[in-house]
Amino acid sequence: MMKRTAQNRFKALTSACVLSMMATVAWSQSLTWLGTLGGDESRAYGVSANGVVVGWADTAWQRRAFRWENGVMQDLGTLGGLWSEAYGVSANGSVVVGWSLNADGQKRAFRWENGVMQDLGTLGGGWSAAYGVSADGSVVVGWADDADWQGRAFRWENGVMQDLDTLGGYGSEAWGVSADGAVVVCTAFYYDEDYYHYYARAFRWTASGGMQYLGTLPGGDWIEAYGVSANGAVVVGWAENADWQKRAFRWQNGVMQDLGTLGGDESEAYGVSADGSVVVGWADDADWQRRAFRWTASGGMEDLNLTYASLLTNGSVLIEARAISPDGRYIVGWGYNAATGRFEAFLLDTGPRCTTHNGDVDANGCVDDADLLAVLFNFGNSGNNLGREDTNCDGTVDDADLLQVLFNFGSGC
DSSP states (O other): OOOHHHHHHHHHHHHHHHHSSSSSOOSOOOEEEEEOSSSSSSEEEEEEOOOEEEEEEESSSEEEEEEEEEEEEOOOOBBBBEEEEEEEETTTTTEEEEEETTTTTTTEEEETTTTEEOOOOBBBEEEEEEEEETTSOOEEEEEEEOOOOOOOOEEOOOOOEEEEOTTTEEEEEEEOTTTTTTEEEEEEEEEETTEEEEEEEEEEEEEEEEEEEOSSSTTTTTTEEEEETSSEEEEEEEETTTSSOEEEEEEEEEEEEEEOOBBBEEEEEEEETSOOOEEEEEEEEETTTTEEEEEETTTTEEEHHTTTTSOOOTOOOEEEEEEOOOSSSSEEEEEEEEETTTTEEEEOOOOOOOOOSSSSOOOSOOSSSSHHHHHHHTTBBSSSSSOTTTTSSSBBBSEEEEHHHTTTTTOOO
């Protein structure tokens, strides 16, 4: 009896110690306006798996790339010029990519990490810009001028910038890259001299297959790709329809789906969750007003202003959604903040969402100690709205989730 009592006391003490180490999980939904760096405006373009936001914000006189985390907006500086903008962030929030003016006033692609902004160079010309980055931060995509000052889509890795070609067009650019850096989505631009007509085509690039043409919507002639799922199978962007209207699309297995609008004529998609099931962007409503949307196969296109109306103060509006975290929990973009009377970047926390995976809880491409600790610190939590710690999506963080991490430990590292 005394031995059992001692064991129970030990278990209770152990549980108390574990609970004291656990971070408090905020299950409620929230909307955060990120403010500026002292100026009048800001925009958010990327968000990590753990809610780190990147974009640009005005200072009193300049525009600067920022990295926002836990209420603090960090000015990332420049490459010697006055302006910079950030567009992509790694899964763990440590690597940021975008463009900055250098001391000569040239736009240059950058990769920022640990306080250091690296100039990624060009393809022989003067200008470049980065828009997307792989989950671990090692692969960067964007566009760069060649020696003939022709903008070309690039893929950068280990200091080497690879020209992805223009497929006969006068230029190309890359906006999205898969989690492992193997799949890049690009847009090439063309001019038909016979008809004095400009048009664009979207492609999906892989090292083995090169550029794969995605097609168009029926009757349309212009298409641009912006986002890609973690495995590279789902692509999103916008394409013209037969009426010359922009429409958000979702492409998979050779099929391009028109995602519609919110009652108006036009829409554009920019971000997609890791599994390809959730798409975000903007769409016109019935009053021709641009509104941020979220699309799912089951729910269709929803106006985030209506879904999360309780989070918006009177007069505030979410105008564009530009990115979504791998698990679909965080959505970022820009809107009008009625409290400050200015256009600002926002972070919408929709609450933890469950996505089955191989134990990579933080979605950085490597199953390691951080993933193991995330499961341990949330062990025993249950409900219908858990985060990625519930690796098998059964509604409880338990032994099965712990085993999922342990069986895959070291994978991708």
